[in-house]
Amino acid sequence: MITVQVSYRVVPGYAEQNQRNIAAFLADFAQLDAAAFRYSVYTKDDGVTFVHLSMYRDEATQQQVLAVPSFRQFQQERDASGLDNTHTVEILRYVGSSAPVL
Template structure:
């Protein structure tokens, strides 16, 4: 199992567009095998910091999910919005 947390902060004027872009790829994710991955998105109390939590049964599932065109477009638009170094990717290791 691969577990990942991604967090980033957007400018206040980009929040609505970011939420719309997230909804697009989440809708597309519904067409994938839901038993192979889990993907959830949260916004923190500050209203501008987003946290994406995902887990995948293997690298193949992760690759399939992360290469959906609407997800790649979301990433491009998010990055172009100006994240000011706030983008952080963390791989979580399970406690067995």
């Protein structure tokens, strides 16, 4: 299993558009094999810091999900919006869960 946490902060005027773009790619993700991955997005209390948590069964699944056109469009628009060097990508190592995971 591959687990990745991505966090970043957008400029305040872009937060609503970012949420719309996230909703678009999540709708497309819902058409994929839900048993192969989980993808969740959160905002922090400031409303402009976003945290994406994704889990993939394997690398092939990860590549399939990340290649969805609406996701790639989201990334391009987010990056062009003026991120303020807060973008981080962390690979997490699975320890355990109270419910079954991939």
